[in-house]
Amino acid sequence: MSNDAASGAPLVRFGRRQSKGVLLGFSGIRLIAIAAGLALLVFPMFSFGVAGVALSAPLWSLPLLSAFVRWNGQPVIEAAPILLHWGVRVVNGQTSQRVRASAPRPAGTMALPGDAASLRFHTDQATGAVMVHDPHRHTLSAVAHVTHPAYVLLSPDDQARRVAGWSRVLAALAASGACAGVQILESTLPDPGHGVRGWFAQHGVHDGSWAAQEYATLLEQAAPTSLTHRTLIAVSLDMKAAGKAIRDAGRGIAAAAEVLRGEMGNCELALRAADLRTDGWLREADLALVIRQAYDPAACDLTASDPGADLATAGPVAVEEHWDHLRHDAAFSTVLWISEWPRIDSHPSFLHPLIFEQGVRKSLSIVARPLGTSEALRSIRKEKVEYITEQQQAAKIGKVTDMSADQEFADVLSRERALISGHADMRFSGFVAITANTRDELTAAVASTRRAASQCGCETRILYSQQAQAFAVAGLPLCRGVS
Numbered sequence: 001m002s003n004d005a006a007s008g009a010p011l012v013r014f015g016r017r018q019s020k021g022v023l024l025g026f027s028g029i030r031l032i033a034i035a036a037g038l039a040l041l042v043f044p045m046f047s048f049g050v051a052g053v054a055l056s057a058p059l060w061s062l063p064l065l066s067a068f069v070r071w072n073g074q075p076v077i078e079a080a081p082i083l084l085h086w087g088v089r090v091v092n093g094q095t096s097q098r099v100r101a102s103a104p105r106p107a108g109t110m111a112l113p114g115d116a117a118s119l120r121f122h123t124d125q126a127t128g129a130v131m132v133h134d135p136h137r138h139t140l141s142a143v144a145h146v147t148h149p150a151y152v153l154l155s156p157d158d159q160a161r162r163v164a165g166w167s168r169v170l171a172a173l174a175a176s177g178a179c180a181g182v183q184i185l186e187s188t189l190p191d192p193g194h195g196v197r198g199w200f201a202q203h204g205v206h207d208g209s210w211a212a213q214e215y216a217t218l219l220e221q222a223a224p225t226s227l228t229h230r231t232l233i234a235v236s237l238d239m240k241a242a243g244k245a246i247r248d249a250g251r252g253i254a255a256a257a258e259v260l261r262g263e264m265g266n267c268e269l270a271l272r273a274a275d276l277r278t279d280g281w282l283r284e285a286d287l288a289l290v291i292r293q294a295y296d297p298a299a300c301d302l303t304a305s306d307p308g309a310d311l312a313t314a315g316p317v318a319v320e321e322h323w324d325h326l327r328h329d330a331a332f333s334t335v336l337w338i339s340e341w342p343r344i345d346s347h348p349s350f351l352h353p354l355i356f357e358q359g360v361r362k363s364l365s366i367v368a369r370p371l372g373t374s375e376a377l378r379s380i381r382k383e384k385v386e387y388i389t390e391q392q393q394a395a396k397i398g399k400v401t402d403m404s405a406d407q408e409f410a411d412v413l414s415r416e417r418a419l420i421s422g423h424a425d426m427r428f429s430g431f432v433a434i435t436a437n438t439r440d441e442l443t444a445a446v447a448s449t450r451r452a453a454s455q456c457g458c459e460t461r462i463l464y465s466q467q468a469q470a471f472a473v474a475g476l477p478l479c480r481g482v483s
Helices: 028-055 057-068 076-091 114-118 156-175 194-203 210-225 243-248 252-273 284-295 297-301 373-397 403-420 439-455 467-474
Strands: 096-098 120-123 130-134 139-147 179-191 226-238 277-281 318-321 326-328 331-340 361-371 425-436 459-462
Touching (some): 028 057, 028 076, 057 076, 120 252, 120 284, 139 252, 139 284, 156 179, 156 252, 156 361, 156 425, 179 297, 194 210, 226 252, 243 252, 252 277, 284 297, 318 467, 331 439, 331 467, 361 373, 361 439, 361 467, 373 403, 373 425, 403 425, 425 439, 425 467, 439 459
Antiparallel strands (some): 120 130, 139 226, 139 277, 179 226, 179 361, 318 326, 326 331, 331 459, 361 425
16 A cells, blocks of 8 residues: 555555466466377377378367467366356256245245355344354354445545554454455445435425425435445354364354354454444344345335345245346346456545446445465465466576566565565455346446446456356355355
8 A cells, every 4th residue: 555645545556366377377277288189189190190180180179279268368278167067057957946935944044046055044142143154164254234424525634544444454353363254245225215205205395386396306206216325244254263262162153153243343343443333233134134135126115124024035036047147036137256456556445436336236245355374475475486487487488478477476575575564465356246127227237337347447257157156245245255
């Protein structure tokens, strides 16, 4: 982080996504494909000459092409496992799901589709907060509703203070050693306008004047199309890393909830020090409302006090996963992955055009996974060795290294300096879930969102064949990732 000398506003810079491999930038699976292609080429070439090469072209060209031809930003051979998994799911009919009332779910499970179906929820008796247990990832998560003033309207000094406060929040969570991840979920939801119309009905002047009539007409026209923003922060406990503390507390989910309760208290204090107001940790009805509104746009009028706010039935009634989008209940959604963050110094509010894009219902999810000091140092050491080895190998064969490789190495050294100085190393991933009522509206909304992301300096990709799993990451506060 650096300071702009003219305005005093803090600037941030993201490192490039590392692209090093085993040899000359090639990953292990790409090297295997290249070796297989060359082996299939050499044998017929020496045995049968040019005719043998021509006849065996379908055999050796396929692995070579899969190693060099790119699809959706990566070589085809590296995307093959994802594509194969998608094909298996299609053949087995696992891309469509319907709720059957005659087959109720086990008690304590969340009514979610796909790999999120195994999630369970536990209500903490001490705080009343609902905690989400992932038995496969061995995590326990809690969600807080956070309110804050508009960042862009603050003075540069206040902005710098807020950024420093938020960095202390992440550092405090990472320092515990038991935090599996932190998720910030910023959702744009339709606002039926009941609040503003109710305020005008109670406090407005209704004297029949021209101003009163025009204001009432404006409310009737603008209120149904208005949007509201909701910010949620999910904190996840790594039950393996916190195993000793859980055993000391008595073992089981109740003991893990007690350990997580301590993390929640530390997080709440850190958020308060960063001038972020916490409206409490979500209870079962609150989380059920969030899930219901994510899957059903027509549920924007529901409240946590409604009888239907139940985690056992909050999930979608029907889900159909397609190659590039997801259909759930009466809506369509597409999830984008932020594959590259800005490569130049940017203001902390660089995502403002994306978050406040008009007329698009979406959820921006940023998941930060803290790395332990030893794990971070091993990762940095490995990346340094890969860069130096690749540079030496390139020099031997006369290959000229480009500036992007030098920039990646400079980013690694910057991370190492920050880690030695006492800062935490975090791995960030960003996802955007766009929701619309029709397929055509979704196509237009996705194009508009990608343009807004490019204005922020971000590159986005559609997560083909992973839409169901990605929607649970981008649209729900479950503090999960896409595998």
